[in-house]
Amino acid sequence: MDLEEYARRQIRLGISQDAIRNGLADRILEFKDRAGRDYAEELADAVIQEVKFSSGLHGDFFEFERSGVGMGEFGVGSRGTGDFFAHRELARVIGKTSASVGVDEMDDAGAVALDESAEERQYIISTVDGMHSRLSDFPFLAGFHVTRATLRDVYVMGARPLALLSDIHVADDGDVAKIFDYTAGITVVSDLMDVPLVTGSTLRIGGDMVLGGRLTGCVGAVGVASYMTARKGTAPGDVLLMTEGAGGGTIATAAIYSGFPEVVEKTINLQFLRACEALLADPVIHEIHAMTDVTNGGLRGDVYEIAETANCRIIIEEEHVRGLVDPAVGEMLESLKIDYLGVSLDALLLVAPRQAVPAITGLMDSIGVKVAEIGRVEAGPPGAALVVDGREQDFTPRFRESAYTPVKKVVDRNKADFSTMKTAVRRAADAAIEKKNRVIRQLSP
Numbered sequence: 001m002d003l004e005e006y007a008r009r010q011i012r013l014g015i016s017q018d019a020i021r022n023g024l025a026d027r028i029l030e031f032k033d034r035a036g037r038d039y040a041e042e043l044a045d046a047v048i049q050e051v052k053f054s055s056g057l058h059g060d061f062f063e064f065e066r067s068g069v070g071m072g073e074f075g076v077g078s079r080g081t082g083d084f085f086a087h088r089e090l091a092r093v094i095g096k097t098s099a100s101v102g103v104d105e106m107d108d109a110g111a112v113a114l115d116e117s118a119e120e121r122q123y124i125i126s127t128v129d130g131m132h133s134r135l136s137d138f139p140f141l142a143g144f145h146v147t148r149a150t151l152r153d154v155y156v157m158g159a160r161p162l163a164l165l166s167d168i169h170v171a172d173d174g175d176v177a178k179i180f181d182y183t184a185g186i187t188v189v190s191d192l193m194d195v196p197l198v199t200g201s202t203l204r205i206g207g208d209m210v211l212g213g214r215l216t217g218c219v220g221a222v223g224v225a226s227y228m229t230a231r232k233g234t235a236p237g238d239v240l241l242m243t244e245g246a247g248g249g250t251i252a253t254a255a256i257y258s259g260f261p262e263v264v265e266k267t268i269n270l271q272f273l274r275a276c277e278a279l280l281a282d283p284v285i286h287e288i289h290a291m292t293d294v295t296n297g298g299l300r301g302d303v304y305e306i307a308e309t310a311n312c313r314i315i316i317e318e319e320h321v322r323g324l325v326d327p328a329v330g331e332m333l334e335s336l337k338i339d340y341l342g343v344s345l346d347a348l349l350l351v352a353p354r355q356a357v358p359a360i361t362g363l364m365d366s367i368g369v370k371v372a373e374i375g376r377v378e379a380g381p382p383g384a385a386l387v388v389d390g391r392e393q394d395f396t397p398r399f400r401e402s403a404y405t406p407v408k409k410v411v412d413r414n415k416a417d418f419s420t421m422k423t424a425v426r427r428a429a430d431a432a433i434e435k436k437n438r439v440i441r442q443l444s445p
Contacts, residue, residue, distance in 0.1 A: 001027050001211040003044075007051045020048060031173050031211040047209070060438060065431035067424040072411065074421055077133075078400035079297035079344070084305065085422055089429040093436065101157070101230045106305050108153040108292055111228060120226055125159035128220035131182075132249030134257065134405065136215040139178045141264070143185025143219075145249035148273065149295070150221040151193060152346070155276035156291035157230060159223035164190055166200035167218045174204075174213035186219060193273055195221070233289035234310035234351045236379040240303075241360060243275055244370040245294060245347030246326035254343075254404040260332045267329075272348050275369045282363055287356035292349045298342040301397040302349060303375075303384045313380035316395060318388045320374045341386070341395075342402035351377065 003024060010020040024044035025037065032040070057063070075082030084106075091104040100123055101111035109127035129150040135142035147164065154161045166186055168179050179202055190197045205214060246266045247254075255263035272293065279285050290310070294302055299321065307314045324347060325333070325340055333340045350360060350371075357373060364371040386395035403412040 001031060002206060002209060003027065003047045003211065004051060004206070004209040007047050008055070011048075011051065011055070017048060021045060024048070028211065043208075060435050064435075065428050067421075067428035069416075069421045069424050073416060074425060075400045079295075079301055080398050080400040081396075082399055082418070082421070083297070084301070084397065086425060089425060093429055093432050095433075101228065101232075105230065105232055105309050107157070107230050107232075107309070109157045109159075111157060111225070111230070114224070123157075123159070123225045123228060125154050125157045125223040125225050125228075126220065127153040128218050129153065130218045131216060132253055133216065134253045135249060136213070138252075138256065139181035139215055140185040141252055142215065142217070142249070143182040144188055144268065145185075145252060146217070146219045147186045147189040148270070149248060149293075149346075150219045151189065151195065151273055152276070152293045152295075152348075154221045154223040155273060155280070156293055156348070157223070157225055158228045158280070158285065158288075158291070159225035160280060161193070161195045161221050161223040163222050164195055164197045165220045165222075166197060167220075168200065168202045169205045169216050170202075171205045171210045171212045171214040172208060173211055174215060178213070178215050182215065182217065189270070189273075192270060193277075227286055229285075229288050229291040231290050231292060231306045231309045234306055234312060234377055235289060236312055236377050237353065238289055238351045238377040239354050239357060239373050240314065240316070240375040240377070241350040241352070241357065241371055242294065242299075242321065242324050242374045243272070243348040243364065244324045244326060245345030246271075246329050247344060248295075248346040250295075250344040250401075250404060251329055251332075251346075254336065254338065255332060257405045257407075258332070258336055263328050263332050266326050267346075271369060272346060274367065275348055275364060278363055278367050279360075282359075284356060284359040284363060287359070288350055288352045290351040294347040294349055295344040297397045297401045298340070298344060299349075300342045300384075300395060301401065303395065304397050306351070307382045307384050310377075311382050313378045313382065314375060314384045315378060315392070316375040316384065316386050318386055320372050324370065324372055324374070336404075338404050339402040342398060343404055344401070 006024060007020060021041060021044045024047060025040035028040040028043055076086045077083060094103050099110055100113050101107050109125050111123040111125050114122040114124055127150055129146050131142040131146040151161050168182055170178050186197055248267055252264045252267045255261060292302055296302055303314050303316060361371055384395040385392040400412055403409040
């Protein structure tokens with residue numbers, strides 16, 4: 001419960017201060033039932049006062065151009081076309097940088113050259129992943145899966161992870177034990193993969209203004225690479241290989257909230273990370289053109305992004321993909337009518353020339369990781385196709401990833417006009433770029 005947002009909305013609606021005060025006090029007592037009415041009303045008065053002082057301020061530091069489009073309405077964070085569009089607009093706001101792999105390439109992590117003059121150039125790889133929002137009540141799972149995710153993003157750039165960092169935010173009424181359980185989940189992965197957690201931050205969500213026990217946070221990682229396997233390395237003539245996937249935070253969430261808690265244990269593994277370790281230690285790594293994890297909107301989303309970044313066409317053979325979904329996970333997805341091609345499977349996707357396939361599959365077999373060739377890369381306009389029963393079908397991402405919880409199945413039905421929303425979002429990004437440039441000019445010597 002966001003007290004500040006509640007007060008601002010009520011004031012905008014023209015509700016009387018006494019009514020706002022009483023409404024706020026009621027909301028406060030729903031969460032702090034031992035506080036007493038006097039405390040609740042005193043806190044409500046303070047909230048109203050702060051909102052009034054902070055309203056009506058003008059200028060670049062206090063205002064922003066609103067798009068009129070909500071995050072959920074546009075699908076931001078839902079790993080579909082709206083989310084991809086928003087991230088490409090973010091890349092515009094950031095602009096062109098000196099990075100070797102920048103945000104405009106939509107890769108798993110970013111890269112900066114460590115020493116341009118060195119004979120063997122090395123790259124600093126960095127990334128950050130947010131925990132799954134629906135795992136707030138399951139801190140250990142949240143910490144485990146977000147750490148595994150951020151390490152995956154470093155590994156698939158061809159880098160060895162060196163350090164982890166963590167950021168934890170818990171709302172005002174959240175139990176302090178959440179930060180410990182979350183950190184325990186992080187350090188299970190950290191300890192087993194020998195990548196130390198070296199720094200972090202712990203705060204409350206919204207300070208005193210947000211009531212409840214919601215947990216959110218992220219884990220970042222830093223690594224070093226001498227040979228990068230970024231998406232832009234994908235080339236016509238390459239083939240795509242994929243390892244078996246049992247999912248991570250998304251599949252765990254689907255299992256918990258759909259009555260399949262026994263499936264959660266399938267997601268607790270380090271198979272992906274150990275597969276990457278084996279690849280980095282083998283000469284075959286220098287034959288791999290690109291690597292990624294099947295996460296962003298599932299295989300649909302990742303293949304689309306690779307095709308866009310590498311400016312090529314990708315063909316996926318559906319019959320070869322289905323067998324790479326963990327059987328228990330696959331049965332759950334099928335029973336819930338969740339499209340397994342549009343949900344995060346946390347499988348490893350490799351792009352390499354055909355002559356490298358025997359060495360890659362042999363290495364994966366030697367460590368007990370199931371892998372298969374699932375597609376190919378062709379020259380042509382950027383795009384993707386799925387072959388089902390010998391016929392090509394469109395394989396572009398949907399507006400949101402597959403609806404994998406009962407709530408998402410409801411939310412996914414309510415769609416506004418996407419083209420209208422895109423125009424509004426792009427206009428807001430343009431305004432942010434203009435503001436950025438104004439402030440840069442102001443601060444420039």
